Every structure is written in structure tokens, then in C-alpha cells.
Amino acid sequence: MVGDRVTVAPDRENGSGYVITDIRARKNSLVRPAVANVDCVLFIIAAANPKPDLALLDKLLVSVRQKGAKVILVINKSDIDGEAAQKLKEEYENCIDGGVFVASLESDEATSAADRIKEAIPAGVTVFCGQSGVGKSTLTNRLLSREAMQTGGLSVKTERGRHTTRHSELFDAGEGKFLIDSPGFSFFDVFDVGHRELPDYYPEFEGRPPCRFQDCSHTGEPGCCVPERLASGKLAPGRYERYKEIYKELLEKYKNKYK
Ligand SMILES: Nc1nc2c(ncn2[C@@H]2O[C@H](COP(=O)(O)OP(=O)(O)OP(=O)(O)O)[C@@H](O)[C@H]2O)c(=O)[nH]1
Ligand SMILES: [Mg+2]
Ligand SMILES: [Zn+2]
Numbered sequence: 001m002v003g004d005r006v007t008v009a010p011d012r013e014n015g016s017g018y019v020i021t022d023i024r025a026r027k028n029s030l031v032r033p034a035v036a037n038v039d040c041v042l043f044i045i046a047a048a049n050p051k052p053d054l055a056l057l058d059k060l061l062v063s064v065r066q067k068g069a070k071v072i073l074v075i076n077k078s079d080i081d082g083e084a085a086q087k088l089k090e091e092y093e094n095c096i097d098g099g100v101f102v103a104s105l106e107s108d109e110a111t112s113a114a115d116r117i118k119e120a121i122p123a124g125v126t127v128f129c130g131q132s133g134v135g136k137s138t139l140t141n142r143l144l145s146r147e148a149m150q151t152g153g154l155s156v157k158t159e160r161g162r163h164t165t166r167h168s169e170l171f172d173a174g175e176g177k178f179l180i181d182s183p184g185f186s187f188f189d190v191f192d193v194g195h196r197e198l199p200d201y202y203p204e205f206e207g208r209p210p211c212r213f214q215d216c217s218h219t220g221e222p223g224c225c226v227p228e229r230l231a232s233g234k235l236a237p238g239r240y241e242r243y244k245e246i247y248k249e250l251l252e253k254y255k256n257k258y259k
Contacts, residue, residue, distance in 0.1 A: 040121065041072075043071065059191055066201060091239060094234055121179075127168075148171060211223060
């Protein structure tokens with residue numbers, strides 16, 4: 001897998017090149033994109049074109065948190081809809097530990113945006129993740145200051161990305177930072193989380209005051225923290241609506257499995 005730590009030896013049989021003789025144990029690995037030993041996942045969404053799939057983003061956030069990687073969110077294409085970009089920033093600021101950035105990676109301010117993002121990226125391996133056409137390869141090129149990856153437009157008819165990137169590739173960005181550009185995707189079917197553990201991956205439910213019941217599902221129990229969290233602005237209404245949908249989906253899955 002891209003991100004694997006391996007041992008190589010000269011390829012004696014062919015007289016040139018190397019062969020992998022050993023793959024070290026993986027610290028973690030992601031399914032989509034398929035990469036190993038990830039320290040940080042940098043999600044990119046577009047303010048518009050393509051329309052952000054926030055339910056997909058919320059599920060991905062849960063699954064990355066489960067793997068114990070840090071998360072950064074870049075809201076790109078603010079030139080197309082600056083207001084939508086700001087709104088998304090407010091919606092996600094309370095649940096992303098590595099920073100939320102609004103950017104327009106094709107404009108004059110792209111360099112300063114890329115500098116801010118680069119600073120937030122920790123040492124180690126960071127993988128770029130998001131729908132096709134949001135600007136993952138554009139950001140890769142900005143951070144490396146060269147055209148390392150091909151970028152592509154959107155389909156005029158569907159306003160979706162064209163799946164320009166077809167493989168994951170790791171680059172050395174200096175300062176001990178390694179970046180992986182990856183292909184965009186729009187479905188996330190391997191979501192291996194039980195409904196009971198779902199709340200554990202929402203930082204908005206943490207803190208005081210806690211819910212009356214320790215195993216509160218936050219879907220309407222008495223004494224639940226949600227009304228207070230919504231009122232104080234810690235929990236964004238959109239995030240909560242999608243949480244309830246995801247919870248319902250996981251509960252259905254659980255019931256179907258044991259019926
Ligand atoms: N308007 C606008 N267009 C942008 C911006 N950033 C990137 N683009 C354009 O969006 C299109 C898609 O960019 P890519 O970097 O190829 O997107 P990607 O996420 O790598 O897409 P896949 O490889 O298909 O997953 C290209 O035409 C870029 O020029 C931006 O900030 N504003
Ligand atoms: Mg790409
Ligand atoms: Zn609750």
C-alpha cells in the first residue's frame with residue numbers, strides 16, 4: 001500500500017532495481033483511499049462545483065477518528081461562493097482538531113492560503129481526501145510548487161469531477177512532511193462503526209454539562225446535552241441532523257443483522 005514502510009534489497013535476478021523483502025507492521029490503514037501509516041487526513045470540499053456531500057464527509061470524519069489520525073479541513077473554491085464557504089467553516093470549526101481553512105487555490109491569494117495550510121500539516125504522512133474535482137491535485141501542486149499531478153475540469157453536464165487522478169502517490173514536501181494525493185470518490189460503503197459507538201466520534205457531545213444517561217444516543221432522550229449544545233452554538237444544526245440520519249442508518253443495519 002502507498003505509505004507502507006518496507007525493506008528493499010537489490011534485485012539480483014534482473015541485475016537492476018530493487019525488490020521488497022519485508023513490509024513493516026502498519027500503524028493504521030484507510031480503505032478509501034487505500035493508504036497506510038497515516039498521521040493526518042486532509043479533507044477538501046468545494047464551497048460549490050461540485051456540491052459538497054456533507055453526509056459523506058461526516059462519515060469519513062467518524063472513520064478517521066476511529067483510526068486515530070489528525071484531521072484538517074480545506075474549503076476550496078471560495079471564489080465561486082464565498083458565503084457558502086464561510087458557513088461551512090462555522091459548521092465544522094468545532095469538530096476538526098487540525099484547523100479549518102477557506103481557500104481559493106486558483107486565485108492570487110492561493111500562495112498565502114497554501115502557506116497557511118502547509119504550516120498546519122504535521123510532520124509525517126498526510127493524505128488528501130475528497131470528492132472528484134474539489135482541488136486535491138491543485139493543492140498538491142501548490143504545496144510542491146510544481147506540476148506534479150495533472151488537474152482536470154468538471155463535467156459540464158453533471159457538474160461532477162472527471163476522476164482525473166487514478167492512483168495514490170506520495171510526495172516529499174520537505175520539513176519531514178509527506179503528502180499523498182489520491183483519487184476522488186463519491187460513495188463510502190465500508191463504514192465499520194456500530195450505532196452505540198457513533199457518539200464517541202463527535203467531539204460536540206463531549207464536555208459539560210453531560211447527558212443524564214451515560215449511554216445517551218443523543219436522539220431525543222430526556223436530559224440530553226443536545227438542546228444546550230445547539231443553543232450555545234457548539235453543535236451545528238446541520239451536523240446534528242446528519243448525525244441522526246447516520247445513527248438511524250447504523251441502527252437499521254444492526255437490527256437487520258440480528259433479526
Ligand atoms: N474556481 C476554482 N476552481 C478551482 C479551484 N481549485 C481548483 N480548481 C479547479 O477545479 C478542477 C479540479 O481540480 P483538481 O485539482 O483536478 O481536483 P481533484 O480533487 O484532484 O480531482 P480528482 O483527481 O478527479 O479526484 C480543476 O479544473 C481546477 O483548476 C478554486 O479554488 N477555484
Ligand atoms: Mg486529482
Ligand atoms: Zn445525549
